[in-house]
Each structure stands twice: as structure tokens, then as C-alpha cells.
Amino acid sequence: xxxxxxxxxxxxxxxxxxxxxxxxxxxxxxxxxxxxxxxxxxxxxxxxxxxxxxxxxxxxxxxxxxxxxxxxxxxxxxxxxxxxxxxxxxxxxxxxxxxxxxxxxxxxxxxxxxxxxxxxxxxxxxxxxxxxxxxxxxxxxxxxxxxxxxxxxxxxxxxxxxxxxxxxxxxxxxxxxxxxxxxxxxxxxxxxxxxxxxxxxxxxxxxxxxxxxxxxxxxxxxxxxxxxxxxxxxxxxxxxxxxxxxxxxxxxxxxxxxxxxxxxxxxxxxxxxxxxxxxxxxxxxxxxxxxxxxxxxxxxxxxxxxxxxxxxxxxxxxxxxxxxxxxxxxxxxxxxxxxxxxxxxxxxxxxxxxxxxxxxxxxxxxxxxxxxxxxxxxxxxxxxxxxxxxxxxxxxxxxxxxxxxxxxxxxxxxxxxxxxxxxxxxxxxxxxxxxxxxxxxxxxxxxxxxxxxxxxxxxxxxxxxxxxxxxxxxxxxxxxxxxxxxxxxxxxxxxxxxxxxxxxxxxxxxxxxxxxxxxxxxxxxxxxxxxxxxxxxxxxxxxxxxxxxxxxxxxxxxxxxxxxxxxxxxxxxxxxxxxxxxxxxxxxxxxxxxxxxxxxxxxxxxxxxxxxxxxxxxxxxxxxxxxxxxxxx
Ligand code: TEU
Ligand code: CA
Numbered sequence: 343x344x345x346x347x348x349x350x351x352x353x354x355x356x357x358x359x360x361x362x363x364x365x366x367x368x369x370x371x372x373x374x375x376x377x378x379x380x381x382x383x384x385x386x387x388x389x390x391x392x393x394x395x396x397x398x399x400x401x402x403x404x405x406x407x408x409x410x411x412x413x414x415x416x417x418x419x420x421x422x423x424x425x426x427x428x429x430x431x432x433x434x435x436x437x438x439x440x441x442x443x444x445x446x447x448x449x450x451x452x453x454x455x456x457x458x459x460x461x462x463x464x465x466x467x468x469x470x471x472x473x474x475x476x477x478x479x480x481x482x483x484x485x486x487x488x489x490x491x492x493x494x495x496x497x498x499x500x501x502x503x504x505x506x507x508x509x510x511x512x513x514x515x516x517x518x519x520x521x522x523x524x525x526x527x528x529x530x531x532x533x534x535x536x537x538x539x540x541x542x543x544x545x546x547x548x549x550x551x552x553x554x555x556x557x558x559x560x561x562x563x564x565x566x567x568x569x570x571x572x573x574x575x576x577x578x579x580x581x582x583x584x585x586x587x588x589x590x591x592x593x594x595x596x597x598x599x600x601x602x603x604x605x606x607x608x609x610x611x612x613x614x615x616x617x618x619x620x621x622x623x624x625x626x627x628x629x630x631x632x633x634x635x636x637x638x639x640x641x642x643x644x645x646x647x648x649x650x651x652x653x654x655x656x657x658x659x660x661x662x663x664x665x666x667x668x669x670x671x672x673x674x675x676x677x678x679x680x681x682x683x684x685x686x687x688x689x690x691x692x693x694x695x696x697x698x699x700x701x702x703x704x705x706x707x708x709x710x711x712x713x714x715x716x717x718x719x720x721x722x723x724x725x726x727x728x729x730x731x732x733x734x735x736x737x738x739x740x741x742x743x744x745x746x747x748x749x750x751x752x753x754x755x756x757x758x759x760x761x762x763x764x765x766x767x768x769x770x771x772x773x774x775x776x777x778x779x780x781x782x783x784x785x786x787x788x789x790x791x792x793x794x795x796x797x798x799x800x801x802x803x804x805x806x807x808x809x810x811x812x813x814x815x816x817x818x819x820x821x822x823x824x825x826x827x828x829x830x831x832x833x834x835x836x837x838x839x840x841x842x843x844x845x846x847x848x849x850x851x852x853x854x855x856x857x858x859x860x861x862x863x864x865x866x867x868x869x870x871x872x873x874x875x876x877x878x879x880x881x882x883x884x885x886x887x888x889x890x891x892x893x894x895x896x897x898x899x900x901x902x903x904x905x906x907x908x909x910x911x912x913x914x915x916x917x918x919x920x921x922x923x924x925x926x927x928x929x930x931x932x933x934x935x936x937x938x939x940x941x942x943x944x945x946x947x948x949x950x951x952x953x954x955x956x957x958x959x960x961x962x963x964x965x966x967x968x969x970x971x972x973x974x975x
Contacts, residue, residue: 344410350390351383357417358653359410361684366642371712402638405649408629412655417689418696418740428517429617429675429700430742431898432469433778433888434785438750439476439498440484441841442788444853451841451852453499457507460514462870466791467888470517470675472619474750476504477523480530482588483566483808484839486521486621487528491606508614517616519675524603525622526589533602534590538577547596550632554578561634562647567812570647582632584625584651586808594626594660607668617675620699623661624680624691627654652682661691661698670697677701677744685736693740701744701783704733708752716813716833721758723930727913730780731904745777746785753837754789757796765932766793768967770880771950772928775969778887779917779926781902788842792873793880796837798862802827806859810834845871883950890947890971896922905939912936912964916974923974929964936964943975 344353353359354377363377377383391403443455453476463471475485478493485495494501511518527534537545552559554573559580562570564587571580572587582591592599607618628651635647661678669676678691678699688702707729713719726747733743747755756769770793777784799805802814810830817826840861844851846869850861866872873879891897900917911931917924925944929936938961940946949956949970959965 344387344407346386346388346391348387349383350377350385350387353387353410354378354383356410356413357415357686357690358413361686362409365682365684365706368706368711369642398638402636405636405639409649409653412653413687413690415690417686418693418738420738421694421740424694424739426899427675427700428469429677430783432517432783433467433891434470434472434519434783435463435466435468436472436474436749436785436787438474438788438839440474440858441839441852443842443844444855444857445499447854448497449853449855449857450497452497453494453503453507457503457510460510464514464516465885466786467885467892468516468786470519470616471511472519472677472785473521475521475523480528480588482528482586484806486523487526487530487586487589488523489528489530490532491527492609505613512614517675519617519619519677520610520615521621522607522618522623523621524592525625526583526585526591529588529590534581538574538579538581541577541579544598548593548599548602549590550582550593550628552580552582552632554580560632560647562632562650563635563640563645565645566809567816584622586812591628592626595628595656600660600663604664604668607664608672611668611672611674615674617669617677617700620676620678622681623678623699624653624657624683624687625651626660627651627656629654648682653687658690658696658698665697665699675700677703679703681705685733688743689737689741692742694742695740701742703744703746703749703785707747714833715752716829718828718832720760721755723759723913723928724910726776727930731907734781734902734904743782744785745780745782746787747773747777748787748790748838749785750787750838751835753833753835754795756793757837760932761795762932765967766795767880768950769793769932771883772967772969774880774884774887775926775948775950775971776913776928778891779897779924779971780915781900781917787838789838791881791884792843792868792870794838794843794868795865797840799831799834799836800862802830804860804862805830805834805836807835807839810836843869845869878952883948886948894922894924894973895919896924900924909936914939925972925974927964927968927970927972929966929968932966934966935959938962938964938970940970940972941975944972945975947971947973 354363437456440451442451443459444451445454445458476495476498477488478490478495479485479487480489494504508518533545533548536543537549558569558571564570564584566586570582570584572583573580583589584591594600633650635650639649640646676699680702688704690696692699692702707726709715710721710725755773756766760769814826814830817829836859840859841852841857843865850869873881896917896919900919903916905914906912911934913928913930915926925940927938951965951968955965
């Protein structure tokens with residue numbers, strides 16, 4: 343047990359302690375030796391409390407000890423015979439159905455639109471599709487607010503359309519996973535409507551209701567601005583919502599609710615889906631009594647109250663139950679979206695021996711140290727390099743990691759790194775080499791295979807994302823519209839949600855009517871059609887890289903070792919499997935020329951620069967943003 347007598351090094355030796363301290367160092371952009379140096383690491387916590395009493399009150403330490411003593415397990419050390427289930431070698435492709443393809447010209451993507459693109463998806467060589475939610479929803483958060491878990495959203499089509507999609511995906515040898523949003527439902531779900539209007543209803547315990555007379559039950563904040571509690575005057579009651587006001591949190595401590603969720607999961611698995619991406623699944627277990635969040639922690643990791651639910655007391659129990667009673671009987675795949683979870687907790691949630699999740703999405707790689715999504719800065723790829731070197735230095739054969747840096751919640755990576763249009767093609771290809779050769783399971787987000795970039799939205803009227811709209815209103819009130827707009831434009835999730843760019847016609851082949859979220863510019867020359875016709879396109883190279891993955895087992899299963907780790911702007915690693923050795927070299931800068939470490943006998947399998955350019959620089963040089971893959975002799 344961690345207490346005042348413990349030393350800093352004892353805290354850092356616990357999985358939660360290490361992740362929380364690493365997260366705080368990351369947010370403050372401070373080096374680890376601040377904690378690991380002998381002077382500090384041998385300090386007793388009682389001493390640290392005395393030294394920091396102006397900043398950290400007793401409430402902070404109470405929460406700190408509660409949190410650290412939640413988890414006494416350590417991640418599995420090694421797994422002598424790691425298994426090779428399909429999802430370890432697969433490449434997943436995430437579809438945001440609302441923006442993928444519109445088959446009935448209502449300006450909204452749908453299931454039959456996806457069906458019409460299965461040839462394209464199969465031509466990419468991807469192994470599995472992940473659909474963002476298509477269940478019945480009022481679309482307050484574009485489907486992440488589910489009104490009926492067993493019905494298809496009208497805008498997406500019918501259950502028959504879905505059954506045909508699933509059959510056609512399987513016929514093509516691909517798999518399909520759905521997005522399972524069960525931390526919360528829509529406020530229009532029958533459970534919630536009955537619970538709200540009938541305090542005696544059995545569904546009342548499916549949510550977190552608190553008496554209105556007592557005022558705001560705690561100081562937790564919503565991710566979509568404002569308090570995490572909505573007041574219903576007629577019923578004089580509050581309900582908890584970590585996200586929008588129309589997304590009330592489900593109470594996982596109530597066993598009948600869990601049983602209903604598991605029955606629904608089995609219903610979809612009986613239909614033949616291959617697994618699920620579980621939305622904010624680490625939030626489902628909240629600390630008993632829903633106590634206030636600590637102000638100091640809020641200042642350090644922004645969202646107030648998160649320490650009371652990001653890794654709650656019953657999380658492991660609920661995940662094991664969900665796996666045992668719903669997933670395992672179907673051998674179904676699971677990847678948990680786990681915001682706020684660090685490396686060590688991610689290992690506890692997804693280690694092969696843990697029987698909880700198969701994979702997690704860690705988000706620490708998405709922003710540079712000290713930065714958050716709405717900060718306007720240039721993302722330095724040297725940080726992404728350090729992230730993967732650190733991760734792989736700590737993982738064992740008992741672990742496996744997801745590899746991604748784009749999805750429907752984040753701006754496009756190319757624009758974060760370097761918005762110069764002249765660098766787009768080269769940088770897009772470099773990032774795809776990295777995504778498809780790093781050790782782990784790659785998740786490609788729609789448009790990444792085209793080199794998609796951020797959009798030039800001109801005002802908040804161009805945007806649809808509830809998070810962006812709420813944040814703009816909140817910031818405008820605080821700092822004025824111009825500053826609010828600059829912030830929202832930087833980090834809006836709508837950058838990744840504009841319709842796919844299928845061809846060079848007006849509307850980009852997505853729909854013949856104006857799309858629900860119009861693209862501000864046509865992005866000429868970057869459509870699928872234009873790139874299909876260009877052998878040097880990002881799309882063409884995506885297919886080349888996917889073919890290399892299929893050809894070389896080392897790229898799927900291989901060990902990883904890093905070369906010249908300390909050399910700035912240079913990132914190189916070896917993937918080895920049963921004698922097959924692949925070298926990947928990346929120049930992370932648009933300026934410097936770097937010396938290649940490839941040997942004379944190594945066979946160049948792929949590079950993103952033209953032969954003439956390479957000749958000019960000489961074979962021993964890596965040009966700016968050059969990526970190269972070699973089969974070592
Ligand atoms: O995202 C949760 C999440 O971590 C991010 O949305 C982030 O918290 C948010 O953008 C605020 O920074 C999942 C889904 O991916 C997202 O689309 C949903 O809006 C959210 O959960 C609620 O279901
Ligand atoms: Ca449609």
C-alpha cells in the first residue's frame with residue numbers, strides 16, 4: 343500500500359503512479375530524471391507533502407493514495423508463446439459512415455454508400471473495417487448518442503442493408519467491427535426516457551440521477567463544455583453526462599444494466615460481426631459517491647473529475663465480465679478507446695494474460711509534450727519517434743499495441759506536422775511507411791491513404807461538431823470571437839469529418855447534393871480518381887506498402903530494434919522474423935540531409951523519393967522527409 347511512508351520510487355513502481363507521473367511530466371514537458379534521480383526518487387512522500395504544501399492540499403493526497411492503491415497488479419512480464427490471432431497482423435480501416443459515400447443523395451453517407459465502395463476498400467488490401475456508429479441516433483454527437491442499440495439509424499439505411507454489407511465484407515475475406523458506445527446512451531433512449539419520468543422505474547438505476555434540491559452533485563466537467571450534470575426542472579433532478587447533455591452516462595455498477603448491454607453485444611455477434619471498438623470504455627466505472635474532482639489535478643490534466651473515473655475501481659471486473667460473457671464465446675475482437683490511460687495501465691487493460699481487452703488506443707502520441715489538440719503548434723516527429731521507442735522499450739511479448747495517429751476526433755497529422763502544400767505528398771508517404779511498418783496493429787483512418795489534410799473552414803457556421811460548436815460559444819464569451827475561432831479552427835474534429843474526396847467533380851463524388859458537412863475546398867488532384875491515374879500518388883504507394891506488409895512477415899510479426907536512436911531528425915528501426923530482416927529509415931525533417939545506414943548489399947524495397955532525386959543526393963543520403971525500406975542481405 344502506498345502511504346506517507348512510501349518513497350517516490352515506490353509510487354513510480356506502481357502502474358497508476360508511473361502513468362500519472364509520466365502524464366504530468368508530459369503535460370509539463372519535463373524530463374523523467376526529475377523523478378528518477380536518486381535524490382528525488384528516495385524522498386518519502388511525507389517529505390514531498392511538506393515541500394509542496396502550498397500547492398497540494400490534503401484532498402489531493404487523499405485522492406492520490408486512493409488512485410494509486412486501486413491497482414496492485416503489475417503488467418505481465420513475458421509470454422513465451424505469443425499467439426498470432428488475426429487482429430495482430432491485420433490492417434484496420436476506420437470508416438466514418440456519415441462522410442464516406444452517399445447512395446441516396448440526401449447529403450449524408452450511408453451503408454449502401456459503403457457497399458458501393460467495397461471494391462475500392464478491397465483494392466487497398468485492408469483486412470478489417472471499423473464503422474463509427476450506425477445505430478439509431480438523434481445525432482447530437484453524430485451517432486455516439488445511441489437511441490436504440492438494435493436498430494439502424496434512418497440516415498444510414500436499414501438492417502437489411504447492414505446484413506448485406508456484412509455478408510459482402512465477409513465474402514471478400516475482410517472482417518467488420520462495430521463501434522460500441524456503452525459509457526452513455528442517448529437521452530432519447532427508451533431506458534432513459536422511462537427512468538427520467540418514473541423514479542420508480544427499474545431503469546432509474548441504469549443512469550446517475552441526483553436530487554435537484556442539492557444543487558450540482560459535484561464539480562465534474564463535460565468534455566463538451568460546461569458542468570457534467572444536466573438539470574431537469576420538471577423532475578427536479580440532475581443526471582450525469584461526461585459528454586453532451588444528450589449523452590447521459592450509464593451506471594455500470596447496476597448489474598441488470600450490464601446484463602442488458604451484454605445481451606445486446608451477443609445479439610450483434612450472433613449476426614456475425616467480428617468484434618467492437620469500445621468507446622471511452624475506461625470511463626465506465628466511477629468512484630463510489632461521485633466525489634468532487636481535485637482542483638490541482640484539474641489544473642494539471644485539464645478535465646475536472648477525470649481521476650474519479652478514468653480507471654475506476656470496478657473497470658477490470660466489468661471488462662472481464664464483458665469478455666467472459668459476451669466476447670469470448672464468439673472469439674470476438676475488442677479494442678478499447680481509453681482516453682487518459684497511459685502505457686502501464688494500457689498493458690493491464692490489454693495484456694494477453696489479463697482477459698480484458700485485446701488492444702487499447704493510447705492517445706499520448708497525438709499531441710507533443712505540453713500541447714493539447716486546440717493548441718496551434720508544429721508537431722515535431724522526433725516526439726513520435728521517442729513515443730514508439732519508449733513504448734517498445736516497456737512492452738513484453740504479453741503485450742501488443744495499436745498504431746494510429748488519425749481518427750474522426752483529431753485533425754489530420756500532415757497538417758499538424760507541416761502544412762506546406764509542397765511537402766504534402768512526401769510527408770503523406772513517410773507517415774504511411776511509419777504507420778504500416780511500425781510494430782503493432784495499424785489503424786488507417788479514411789482519407790489517410792490519400793494524404794488528406796485539414797480544411798480551410800471560414801467560420802463556425804461551416805462546422806457541425808457539437809464539441810466545436812460548444813467550445814466556440816464558451817470561448818467567445820470568455821475571449822471574443824476572433825480568438826475563439828482561431829482555437830476551434832486549430833483542433834476541430836470536423837477537419838477529419840468532411841466527405842471523402844472520390845473524384846474531381848463538384849461534391850467530389852460523395853453526393854450530388856450539398857453534404858451535411860460541406861468541404862470548404864475541392865482539394866483538386868487529391869481525389870481517389872485522380873490518384874488512381876497517377877502511379878506516383880499517395881494512394882499508389884499505400885497499395886505498394888500494403889503489398890510489402892503481406893509479402894514480408896517481419897513487417898507484421900517481426901521484433902523491433904532501433905538504430906542510432908539519439909540522432910535527431912533520423913528514425914530507423916529493424917524488423918526481424920526468422921532470418922528475414924527489414925530496415926526502415928525515415929528523415930523526420932524537411933531540411934536536413936542525413937546519412938543512410940543501409941549497407942551496400944541491402945535491397946531497396948521502397949522509397950518515397952524519385953530515382954533522379956536520389957541520384958543527385960547519392961545513395962548514402964536520406965533527403966528531406968525521405969522514407970526508405972530495405973531488405974537486408
Ligand atoms: O471520444 C472520446 C474522446 O476521448 C475524445 O472525443 C475526446 O474526449 C473529445 O474529443 C474531447 O477532447 C469518443 C468518440 O471517439 C467521440 O467521437 C465521441 O464524441 C465521444 O467518445 C463521446 O462518445
Ligand atoms: Ca445518404
